[in-house]
Amino acid sequence: MAADNSLSPHGGKLKLSVAPSSEAPHLVAGLPGLAVNEQIAREIINLAYGAFSPLDGFMGRSDLDSVVRKMRLSSGLVWSIPIILDVSSREWAALGGVIGSRVLLNHQDQPLAVLDVSEVYSYDRAFMAQHVFGTNDPEHPGVARTMALEDTFVAGKVTLVNPPRVNPPFDQFWKTPEQLRSRLDELGWKYAVAHQTRNVPHAGHEMMMKGAYLASGADGILVSAVIGEKKPGDYIDEAIVLTHALLRAEGFFLPEIHETSTLMWDMRYAGPREAVFHAIVRKNLGCTHHMFGRDHAGVGNHYGRYAAHEVFDTLPDLGIKSVLTLEWWYCPVCESVAYEGICGHRDSKQDLAGTLIRSIISGGVGPAVTTLRPQVLEAVRHCAEKYGMGSPFVTSEYLENRTPVITVPEMACCTCPEHQPK
Template sequence: MADLIAPHGGLTEPVCLTVGAAEIDAFKAEAEKLPKVPVSAADLSSVYRFADGTLSPLTGPMDKATYDLVLNEAHIVNNGKKYAWTIPIAFPVTAELAKTLAKGQKVALTNPAGEVVATLDISDVFEWDKPAYIKGVYQTERTDHPGAAMVLEGDKDKTHLVGGTIKALPQPKNAKFGKYVLTPREVRKLLAETGWEAAVAFQTRNPLHRAHEYALVYGLETLIRQGKNAGAVLNPLIGETKGDDVNAEIRMQTYESLINNREFGDGDSDVELWKKRGESVPDRVKLLGLDIKMFYAGPKEAVMHAIYRQNMGYTNIIIGRKHADVPYADGTNIWGDFDAQEMFGKLSGDLKIQPVKVGFAAYYESMGRVDLTENHKDEKPWSISGKDVRATLQKGDMVDPRIMRPSTSTILAAAMKK
């Protein structure tokens, strides 16, 4: 069956630079003889995503010209045409290591355990202008936020960047949730088998409140009301996140529970819409994970989240209020609530995937369900602060079911009490 959407960058199929099973031994033997370049746990996922095509049309970390083009003009050029790209990606190295590397050289990339994971044909080694990167990606010169901390603290000793072309070994599967993490080609095959003509992805890095969940339900219902045979995929990001985010293993348990218990949209969906169809929301929701790091870059990252999903084969992505958002250390906002949604109207290059824009949602007593805040201008929603939710769970107690499904509360409370 045909793909629902072409990969990014004018390609007919996603990039594939993963070593085939028959080549693995020879590849490892050759790579062991090469100079070694370590990559961090966060950047390791980027190695695998270059190789499997999630970052198509790129074939590896950027050279300086491409890096600067993305930083200054928010696009790449492929076959003479501009394509949206908002966060530059190259691999950081120390000044000491950079002196030993040169264009045209082949090196082996190693993970934090020192094991070879890929080879890189180097196309460029250049100085990393960290203030320019922070200003370009985060749209602020302030550095008291998680994105800047990743650069200034996490990569404190790294002064240079390396670009080139990747060839990578297959990524080892996580024993607990690896079955949900598929390559772009595998996701495209799965979507083709559903018979859907539209598929909307829901990006998250958190366990779901009912308001989060409603954003997915709203996105799916929007496409169905447009007359499309559509489905939705809960597509959490499970790559490197900041320390106070709930870890991927626990989060995947909560998502799996929501899916397996058929709780999606329960009490919060359009009853008439689904009744006419003789089905319910869970009939059209799947769970798949995406292993790539968070940049905590708000509007710029929202576009990257869309690019990853276009390469995976999704036609649409849900973009909500404060997408990929974090505040400054003092709690003030870096970006406006809907800057991520507005970003899609300001792209300087082609992007095929379409956003489904969703406003803020909350539980309303008058309806006995979750709904969009814009529909209740004169009514105060039922709400609990994130701080109170966390405190409740840390005591091992259940969060009010108007805020969070009991199945999610149960898993989080057990994990956080420990």
């Protein structure tokens, strides 16, 4: 049966903006160039392919202020996280950009996209941080990111002119929203439940996915692994996607009900607001449901354990159903994974999200099927050797030497055969 995408995309249709290859060289000719970092490059890709629909570019002041204050765009449509392009006033002045002009956005010293400048403005960064994250604590990573923004914001539609190449092993998992919807069609999924992850899957994750699959009545589970900014101690991206795919390959999920994909996104750790954002993006990918567990997108003690559950009570018009699950842990008395509200041995609980799994992966504790699949452990260690310079966790060496997730190819200066890149 065909996939039922009636609940998506957000706002009614995917906003696509990718220039035909034959036109791209002419669009970029003579434009002033602005170099963008990896975060902005990833957001350009999401804007151009529709993952951030209904946005088709970086927010203007009216939309930003409405999102900050009310968690809605100025149109009234729910949106929870600012998508903005920041630049220093000095750099912008040197660039000579003005409202109504076009600017070339470069990444890895190559053209990536064209920005049609619609507005240039400033905004109170401390005010933004307080409202989006509920705190101005400089130790909060989202607050730190916001306060580090430059003093000028440039709004406007972006058009991708040079689609980047997605490098292995991510190339087998990354799809545009259109491509992913087609894949859901192929699988025959009328209803799909999304599982957001930044972790190697342990037994609690597996049970969470299976529980959400049954609770939602979905036809399948879309694992959506977040690939973005990394910090020391995180799992390496390669291990995350390959171990989730392994669950399907090893038969822990039937192949017709489990699919692994990636989302290029830099976590803001905005707790309930980011939960809403994740739901909207997975809605654009074609999902009808999204599972949310304990402390989704949280950090430290800034949000309640189930704040990401409570926020959906205030958003009846979101258009994607949230599947809310409590906490899974390992119970040594039951010798199995236990669920909040069922197991009576809470005083003996072992947190699967913390040191237990990391000690298993690091070799300090022997693996047990009830905590971490031996096949997953083997795959993690293989990834450590192949991709992580010997470690399954992010190190400074990994950050310096890893193959980038995307590579922006050399762009031809025109369409003449003799000037095409070799």
